[in-house]
Amino acid sequence: MARLPRVYVENAVYYISCRAAYNEKLFKGEKDYRMYLELLEKYRKEYNFKLFAYVLLPEHLHLLIEPSPDVEISDIMHSLNTAYSKYFNSYYNRRGHLFRERFRACIVEKEGYLDSVIKHIHNNPVRLKITDNASAYPYSSTYLYSKKDYNYKEIEEALSIERYRKNISAESKDKELDLRKRLHRGGVLGSKEFKRRVKEEIQKNKSVSSENSKRRKNHVIGISLGVIVLLAFLAGIVKYLRFQPRSIPKESRKEAVPLASVVIKEIKDLNNTEWTVKFTSRNEGKSFPDTLSFVNGKFVSAWFHQDGFNPTNYSVTRSGNKIIWETMQTSGNATISWRGEIEANKMRGIASLRSKDKAQDLI
Structure with missing residues (x-):
């Protein structure tokens, strides 16, 4: 089915599925599993979401997350999977996408369904014949329940250990199969x-997106509900830090001080810099300027910020003499994927803006 907007619904959780790219494994050894779990815990604290269950399998993973009202599930998964992909590609000296797609999600009502979905997640290793004992599988959250580990307050809040143990094997195979099909189809369960x-x-969500779309239609590039791909830019670095009030929080602006020069040689040098860029439409030949800022670990585009694309975390890697950064931003039904390469203090890159109904190429 079509991908649902990432909305927040009270007393709901997201059943998340992420799969490896074809002919690839997400986890090749113990170190990989441990790294993903460390990142999961890091972003659980950073984004303040509730983690009710998880299971990591060689080629895919499942999470059961309740995001906080002010954080979208897309932001959580982008940060988590981008950080893990960066580690994996560096450790195994590989390039390209690690995950087959962003992620799949099913919005699940907590009341009446939470126990069953947790059971389904924990039983994955048994169903796939990796083990015959779900509680013995080391890369799932079963131990949080069996050992009464209440460091995760969501478990204490939503479940009683006695009820969970009672229901862990109570459902019939037919009901379990039906639940699995409904979860994998995505959509809504409740x-x-x-x-x-x-x-x-x-x-x-659609009403807000529609208003944003109307405003975007007035822009020179004619952004509307559509699929915009291959947006390339060429940028030169600004020699001092100059922040736009609409893009940068006040606490960041007060720390901005003029610099005689800025030279990007190391990964850390990208932080607290601002770049002037020029976008050109491949189809129409029209162009427009933008300002890209990297402040306190956040990326923001001044042009797209006014259309609701808020600052996001970004990842940075080094490849030879190049500094490479990547991030993803969302606004309503639209998503921008950014990738830039810096070499000899010059930046080139590609941004892909995807929406719903229309296609337009920009360079």
Whole structure:
């Protein structure tokens, strides 16, 4: 089915599935599993989301997350999977995408479904014949329940260990198979009232997106609901830090001091810099300027920020003499994927802006 907008619904959790690219494994050894779990814990604290269950398998993984109202699930998964991909590609000296797609999600009502979905997640290693004992699998959250580890307050809040143990093997195989199919189809899993609330939130999301779309149509590049690919830019570095109030928080602006010169040689040098850029439309030949800022670990585009694309975390790697940065931003139904390469103090890059109905190429 079509991908649902990443909406926040009270008393709901996201069942997340991430799969490796074809002919690839997400986890090749113990170190990989441990790294993903460390990153999962890091971003759980940073984004303040609740983690009810997880399982890491060689070629895919499942998470059960309840995001906080002010953080989108897309931001959580982008930060988590980007950081892990960066580690994996560096450790195994590989290039390219590690994950087959961004991720798949099913919005699940907590009341009446939480126990069953947790059970489904924990039983994955048994179903795949990796082990015959779900509790013995080391890369899932079963130990949080079996050992009564209440460091995760969400477990203490939502579940009783006694109820969980009682229900862990209570469902029939037919019900389990039906649940698995419904989860993997995505969409919404819950009561009629819950589905109504989700639909209501989606409609609100679409209304906001529609307003943003109307404003974007007035821009020189004619951004509307569409699929915009291959947006390339050429930039020269500004010799001092000069922040735009609409893009940079006040606490960041007060730390901005003029610099005689800025030279990008190391990964750390990218932070607290600002770049002037020029975008050109491949189809129409039109161009427009933009300002890209990297401040306190956050990336922001002045042009797209006014359309609702808020500052995001970015990843940085080094390849020979090149400094490479990547990030992804979302606004309503639109997503921008950014990738830039810096060499000899010059930046070239590609940004892909995807929406829904229309295609336009920019260079």
